[in-house]
Amino acid sequence: MEGGWPTGGRLLLCLAVSLLLQGKGDTFTINCSGFDQLGVDPAAFQAAFDRKTFRPVINYSNPTQVNISFTLSAILEVDAQLQLLTSFLWINLIWDNPFISWNPEECVGIQKLTVSAENLWIPDIFILEAMDVDRAPSGLSAYVNSEGRIRYDRPVRVTSICNLDIFYFPFDQQNCTFTFTSFLYTVDNMLLGMNKEVWEIADTSRDILQTQGEWEFLGINKATPRLLVGNSVYDRIIFYVAIRRRPRLYVINLLVPSSFLVAIDALSFYLPAESGNRAPFKITLLLGYNVFLLMMNDLLPASGSPLISVYFALCLSLMVLSLLETIFITYMLNLATTKPPPIPPWLHSLLLHCTSPMKCCPTAPQKGNKDLGLTPAHLPGLKEPVEFVGKVPSPQEAELNGSPGSARGQQEDKAQQQHLVSLWVQFSHMMDTLLFRLYLLFMATFVITVIVLWNT
Structure with missing residues (x-):
């Protein structure tokens, strides 16, 4: 139609009107x-x-x-x-x-x-x-x-x-x-x-x-x-x-093996200190624990300071302390059997006090000053003291070897030397028992504290 809107124009107009109306x-x-x-x-x-x-x-x-x-x-x-x-x-x-x-x-x-x-x-x-x-x-x-x-x-x-x-x-x-x-x-x-x-x-x-x-x-x-x-x-x-x-994976692979190693380290205190096997055994455990930590390092978080890392560090510290305690006791026993120094009066009184039958560490009844000593049956990893000094000769043997007076003097000197050795050995055993109990007390306190913290 002439003069009309093109078809495209009509569509655009309709679309514009519809948009305005809507x-x-x-x-x-x-x-x-x-x-x-x-x-x-x-x-x-x-x-x-x-x-x-x-x-x-x-x-x-x-x-x-x-x-x-x-x-x-x-x-x-x-x-x-x-x-x-x-x-x-x-x-x-x-x-x-x-x-x-x-x-x-x-x-x-x-x-x-x-x-x-x-x-x-x-x-x-x-x-x-x-x-x-x-x-x-x-x-x-x-x-x-x-x-x-x-x-x-x-x-x-x-x-x-x-x-x-x-x-x-x-x-x-x-x-x-x-x-x-x-x-x-x-x-x-x-x-x-x-x-x-x-x-x-x-x-x-x-x-x-x-x-x-x-x-x-x-x-x-x-x-x-x-x-x-x-x-x-x-x-x-x-x-x-x-x-x-x-936590099951970490308990099985981390906590259980670590606890077993620490428990074995505590039980190693029952090995006789005189045998010389306790220190090598503890060193082997310590090396094994370090290898365990290296192998399990991938399971631990790479950042931060979780409580389990503190637990492993304290377990390692306990094992090191137990090794140092063994070294100290071994040194004391070696000193007692080679060149025992004179025993101080306070230590002599302490041994008398601790070996009394009425005390918490009962031993066999005393028989004068010569029989002062601790019965080691109740101590961890101990046995009866061995005879560190040569056998004391009888009076007949002393008479054959020399004058009776000199033989009696030598016999008294050897008896006093043996008595001194026995005192130092007993003191070493007493220290071993004391340090072992302190070790158990510290370990129990540490384990209970960690468990309480994890439960919170």
Whole structure:
């Protein structure tokens, strides 16, 4: 028709008028006539798809309500050295688009459609602790119902910062956080909510959690503090995910062997100190314990100072102290049998006191000053003192060898020398018993303290 609008101009005019009219209304009702013959007509949604660049609201002063939930489906890795948690999440976002709605009765009963996420406005919700590029697959779709409610689910592998406290390793429990917030929209433009209760998220995660490895999922809590950056206030939701390490591997491979070695070291005190076998045995145990620590080093955290490292250090210290005690007792016995010095009066009184039948260390009854001594049957790893000095000759032998007076003097000197040796040997045995009991007391105190700390 001459002077009329071209066909393309009419279409543009109709599109502009429709956009203006729909902006004046409360909703944008999609005309879906003919869906039964042609399926879903993409042209019916094209006007709504053209608005994907802008936040879908009729009045821009109203914020968009975005409801968030997620499902923890796997705990892939916990890096104690880098303080990172790698997990797999299914993130669920729900919001309303007032420009997409239709009457199901006019649209052959269609209540819900799947629409490519590329054609929709997607809120820029991200995890604040994430330290890696978003690895969500591309080409995802969203569900859109007849009332314009959009549900967008996306799987994502998240590597996030987690402040790990490894002091109680391997009986530690960690509390990692996932903070969901918007990068662009403040509270004036976007508000965050939840479409599920926290216990529902925790139960769903516990039911579908795929990993049965080192870490055990405990539960989830939440907080909703707002974030103030300069003059801008951002809404956010913080989820606290509690996980606990399964300690069985470390108990079997670390604690049990270490405890066995320390127990054998304590039992080695029952080896006779005079035999000379105790010190080499303890040195062998000490070397074996160092080899054990080197082999098990890969199982320990590479950073921090966990309580188990203190436990190993104290076990090693106990073994070193027991070796030093053995060296000291061996030196005392060697000194007593070679060149025993005169015994001090206070030590003589102490031996008299400790060998009294009424004391806590009962021995055989005394027979004058010559029979002073400790019966070593009650001492760990001891036997009856051997005769360190030659046999004392009888009076008949002394008369044959020389004058009776000199023979009697030599006999008294040898008896006094033997008595002095016996006193020093008994003192060495008494010190061995005392140090062994102190060793047991310190070891029991240390083990009980570590167990109490781990239980807390």
